[in-house]
Amino acid sequence: MFPLVHIYAATQVAKKKTPLLVIGSVIPDVVWINRSKIPPENIHDNLDDFYSYVESKHEDMLDLALGMRLHSNKVGADLYSHSYKGGYSYIKGRNIIADLANLVETKDSKKISDLSHNFIEASLDLLLYSDRPEILDLYKRSLTNVDFDKISALFGEYTGVEKKFLLQNIQLLFNVIKPENLVSENSFANIVLPKMIEIGFNQKVDKAEVLKILQKSVKITRSDYKDLLINTISMMQRDFSKV
Numbered sequence: 001m002f003p004l005v006h007i008y009a010a011t012q013v014a015k016k017k018t019p020l021l022v023i024g025s026v027i028p029d030v031v032w033i034n035r036s037k038i039p040p041e042n043i044h045d046n047l048d049d050f051y052s053y054v055e056s057k058h059e060d061m062l063d064l065a066l067g068m069r070l071h072s073n074k075v076g077a078d079l080y081s082h083s084y085k086g087g088y089s090y091i092k093g094r095n096i097i098a099d100l101a102n103l104v105e106t107k108d109s110k111k112i113s114d115l116s117h118n119f120i121e122a123s124l125d126l127l128l129y130s131d132r133p134e135i136l137d138l139y140k141r142s143l144t145n146v147d148f149d150k151i152s153a154l155f156g157e158y159t160g161v162e163k164k165f166l167l168q169n170i171q172l173l174f175n176v177i178k179p180e181n182l183v184s185e186n187s188f189a190n191i192v193l194p195k196m197i198e199i200g201f202n203q204k205v206d207k208a209e210v211l212k213i214l215q216k217s218v219k220i221t222r223s224d225y226k227d228l229l230i231n232t233i234s235m236m237q238r239d240f241s242k243v
Helices: 003-014 019-024 027-032 040-045 048-057 059-071 077-082 088-103 109-131 134-143 148-159 163-176 185-201 207-222 225-239
Strands: none
Touching: 003 019, 003 059, 003 077, 003 109, 003 134, 003 225, 019 059, 019 134, 027 040, 027 059, 027 163, 027 185, 040 048, 040 148, 048 059, 048 148, 059 077, 059 148, 077 088, 077 109, 077 225, 088 109, 088 207, 109 134, 109 185, 109 207, 109 225, 148 163, 163 185, 185 207, 207 225
């Protein structure tokens, strides 16, 4: 998922909108900036141990850890986008595999599949923004009300990765997915998705072609994206019934 869907799901399930919760629901994706040095198993995939660590040592940062759990692959929104019943974003992404195979140069079918799910998830953010633009405002406010230096220090303490390196990667993440980059098909196609492809494939791509594939993705998801969100939030509420 991209920021707006993660924020929406997390705030609906947690029933609060604190800056730490909002940013926590987005920040696990820092792992895709530098997956080789920032361990996804500690910051993205399963956040149970991280949550317990923060609960015992940094209780003032607990909303951050909760937001991260609400993002995660184990019990968060990404579970239902990536894995549940085959993963919505991967199933829908099959419809654009051929388009992406012409966009990027690779023989790695898994990387193409992963990229397809990025396009599908980008379309979900665009559709949600058109219906609930107030989520973008919440994201903007939250970015100005958290201490990223303190967050980086916490991540460094937990993972053993250098704080300065973590801060640089966190800043890069939020520079790519800053609110103004999430407001239109053009901003996604000209900034966000090409940057992700550059990081993941070490390639520059035709932004006009990126736009065409993104527009196709929006058409693919438009009819049932609301059902996806309703069902995802319902299942997350069940999973987090003790939150």
